[in-house]
Amino acid sequence: MLEELAINSKIIMGNMEYGSDLLLELNNICQTKEIFAGKIEGIGAVKCATIGFYDQEKKEYIWNKIHRPMEVLSLKGNISIKDNKPFVHAHIVLGDHNSQVYGGHLGEDTQVFAFEYIIVPLQGDAFVRGFDKKTGLFLWK
Numbered sequence: 001m002l003e004e005l006a007i008n009s010k011i012i013m014g015n016m017e018y019g020s021d022l023l024l025e026l027n028n029i030c031q032t033k034e035i036f037a038g039k040i041e042g043i044g045a046v047k048c049a050t051i052g053f054y055d056q057e058k059k060e061y062i063w064n065k066i067h068r069p070m071e072v073l074s075l076k077g078n079i080s081i082k083d084n085k086p087f088v089h090a091h092i093v094l095g096d097h098n099s100q101v102y103g104g105h106l107g108e109d110t111q112v113f114a115f116e117y118i119i120v121p122l123q124g125d126a127f128v129r130g131f132d133k134k135t136g137l138f139l140w141k
């Protein structure tokens with residue numbers, strides 16, 4: 001899957017409200033602003049986090065719930081279309097008080113303490129996610 005997309009002149013930068021659900025709020029921003037293609041990055045801190053690892057044999061996510069404050073060292077994600085709506089796919093790298101690092105696929109129930117994001121919308125034919133039999137994932141078709 002390869003398509004030429006262009007950077008829109010508008011780049012969105014903001015900070016998320018304390019207590020927001022990080023993934024839900026990123027999806028919410030994209031829906032409100034009607035962004036169907038683009039990239040996301042961010043840094044900040046969370047009160048707790050849910051990160052996933054995709055088990056390639058079982059074809060399902062193993063979710064790891066972290067019940068303590070962590071730094072968001074890096075969040076990177078992309079925006080495409082799933083079920084006719086903007087869909088954010090993001091990965092997150094978290095650090096704790098000992099500088100131990102954890103990371104994975106960002107899941108719901110990751111509560112924001114503070115989070116600064118930059119969203120770069122892209123112009124062109126947005127990618128649409130569809131079910132992929134080989135992987136069990138919803139990939140760009």
Ligand code: ZN
Pocket residue numbers: 089090091105106
């Ligand atoms: Zn992922």
